Amino acid sequence: MTWEIVIGLEVHAQLSTSSKIFCGASTAFGAEPNTQADAVSLALPGVLPVLNKGAVERAIRFGLATGAYIAPRSVFARKNYFYPDLPKGYQISQFDLPVVGNGQLVIQVPAQGNSPAYEKTVCLTRAHLEEDAGKSLHEDFHGMTGIDLNRAGTPLLEIVSEPDMRSAAEAVAYAKTLHSLVRWIGICDGNMQEGSFRCDANVSVHKSGTPFGTRREIKNLNSFRFLEQAINYEARWQIETLESGGTIRQATVLFDPDKGETRMMRTKEEAHDYRYFPDPDLLPLEISEEWKERVRATLPELPQARQARYVSELGLSVYDAGILTASREMADFFEAALNEAPGHAKMCANWLIGEISAQLNRDGLDIAQCPITPQQLGGMLKRIADNTISNSGAKEVFRTIWTEGGEADAIIEAKGLKQVSDSGAIEVLVDEIIAANADKVAEYRSGKDKLFGFFVGLAMKASKGKANPAQLNEILKRKLAG
Amino acid sequence: MSLSIDDVKKVARLARLAVTEQEAQTAHAQLSGIFGLIGEMRAVDTAAIEPMSHAQDVVQRLREDRVTEHDQRELFQSVAPQVENGLYLVPQVIE
Structure with missing residues (x-):
């Protein structure tokens, strides 16, 4: 019997509010240390938290976008632990009554080797609001630790999946889909270098048909590549340990990207060691049906709906439609270009997925920084479609627009690229x-x-x-x- | 439900409280008294009652998402025991 890998992910998405979750200090990234640490972030005596409406609204958007249950009443709890990056001695989080529960996310797992691409639905257990901690700097401060509390109190949405994933590829597909969704609905900037989107992976192994194995949690994976490497390493390590007669103990581990391996950080504290209890400083959060509906009215068409529409209305393949809806910028670019050259969806998709993506990759740009506008692309597509230019002529027009700018018609004229159809x-x-x-x-x-x-x-x-x-x-x- | 003296010591350690043997004994007796009270309350049928999460029956008021605090680092750090390069210095904690 073969080993099966079981993965659940916890993602911390930093919500894109201007101020912190419980106070009016700025959340801007990269400020001088402690210049955004106000009395509440510092936990000075006598201060009280006041909840940010913008953070709650973003949680509602996420709940609506994942077809989740949005709790009409949820409760903030104190999670107690002593660490100088949280000077209160506890983190305000949510425990038994989170704001969002029971959602789902459809993911596309790409083809690998001989196995074809497939679709899978991953269930979301919950998503809850909480505050981020500050930063500890362990450089040389005469044997002391330096504390920067700018990040303390930044709003996070912790999104917890069921243990539904069975390979590193599925975990990466899930993380990427979630990453694209939170950006699509405008609740998180998704900047992984700045820590706006961080993944923890719970990994266990078992023989199929037997109960799940003991899991170990890999903390703070801040790139999709590390997520994949860490899960593959961890699963292999667990299988080798079990096959050589060892046992797995529940633990928290860190991934070392330089060595490509995971190592033990601490054995897992039991949940009750955090001694969660309802925070008496905060009253229950109520979300009315009416507020929910107001937020729903501002949601954009979601990636999955757009993908389905591209397939059914425009006749694109599921694969192409998936690539075009991987980000909202890409999908909007596609639609704007198509608007210029109506009826040529397949050709438009081919250029975007082929030539333009390749060129963007080479130049290290993303679609939002594309030197060609959708209107310029559309203008060129129109001339390919009506046979004014051949494919080789089009490549020439494309190169010219990319490097020098200009409109397709003028370039065709100036370079004499009009094909002979006489x-x-x-x-x-x-x-x-x-x-x-x-x-x-x-x-x-x-x-x-x-x-x-x-x-x-x-x-x-x-x-x-x-x-x-x-x-x-x-x-x-x-x-x-x- | 009963509480052992070891439970008391564990909770004290989690709360970073140093307790003497004598204090642990006192706390044990007091906490056990509370457990007794909880035992009595358990006899009441609460199946249809929603757990209370706050003593006041009101809901959370929200603030608009606006930056209202300005930088007062100098003021705050004037009372800190030790600061350097804008950072608060604390005894080293390495896990």
Whole structure:
């Protein structure tokens, strides 16, 4: 019997509010240490938390976008632990009554080797609001630790999945889908370098048909690559440990990206060691049906709905539609370009997924920084569609727009890229080629079909690449047949 | 439900409270008294009653998402025992 890997993810998404969750200090990234640590962030005696409406609204948006239960009444709790990056001695979080419960996320797991791509639904156990901690700096401060409390009190939405994933690839697909969703609905900037989107992975292994194994939690994975490497390493380690007669103890581990391995941080404290209890400083949070509906009215069309629409209305493949809806910027770009060249969705998708994505990759840009506007792309697509330019001509137009800017029509005119669709002109050209290559024509006619490409090449060269390829093929085939 | 003296010591350690043997004994007796009270209350049928999460039957008021605090680092750090480069210095804690 083979081993099965079981993975659940906890993601901390930093909510994109301007102020902190329980006070009016700024959440801007990169400020001088402690300049955004006000009396509440410092936990000075006598201060009280006041909940940020913007943070709650973002939690509602997430709940609506994942078809989740949004609690009409939820409660904040104190999670007690002593660490100088949280000077209160506890973190305000939610425990038994979280704001969001029971959602789901549909993920596309890409093809790998021989196994084809597939779709899977991952269930979300819950999502709750909580405050972030500050930062401890263990550099040399005469044997002391430096504390920066700018980040303390930054609003987080902790999104907890069921242990529904069975491979690192599924975990990565889930994390990427979630990452794209929180950006799509505008609740988190998704900046992983700045820690706005952090993953913890719970990993266990068992033989299928037997109960789940003991899990270990890998903390603070801040890139999709590390997430994948850490899970693969951890699962292999657990399997090897069990096969050599060892046992797994519940623990928290850290991933070392340099060594590519996980190592023990601490054995897992029992949940009751945090001594959660309702925070008497905060009253229960109520979310009315009416507030929920107001938020629902401001939600954009969701990625999954757009993907389905691209397939059913535009005739795109599920794969292409998935790539186009991987980010809202990409999907909006696609629709704006298509608006210029209506009816050419497949061609538009091909250019975006092919040439443009490749060029963006080479230049290290994302779609929001694309030097070509959707209008410029659309203008070019229109000229491909009406046969004004050939594919090779289009590549030339594309390169010119990318590097120098300008509109397709002007470039086609200036560079003389208009293809020859005058069948009379093409016939003359083909006749000349046939006359000049009598020997090859004879070979072709005696069955050497492969020579067809040779004639196409000659004809294209003679037309300086401007002959309409479909027309040229048709004329050449007819004339060569004799 | 009963509480052992070890439970008392564990809770004290989690709360970072140093307790003497004598204090642990006193706390044990007091906490056991509370457990007794809880035992009595357990006899009441509360199946249909929603647990109370706050003593007052009102709901949380919310503030608009606006930055209202300005930088007062200098003032706050003037009373801190030790600061350097804008950081608060504390005894080293390494896990």
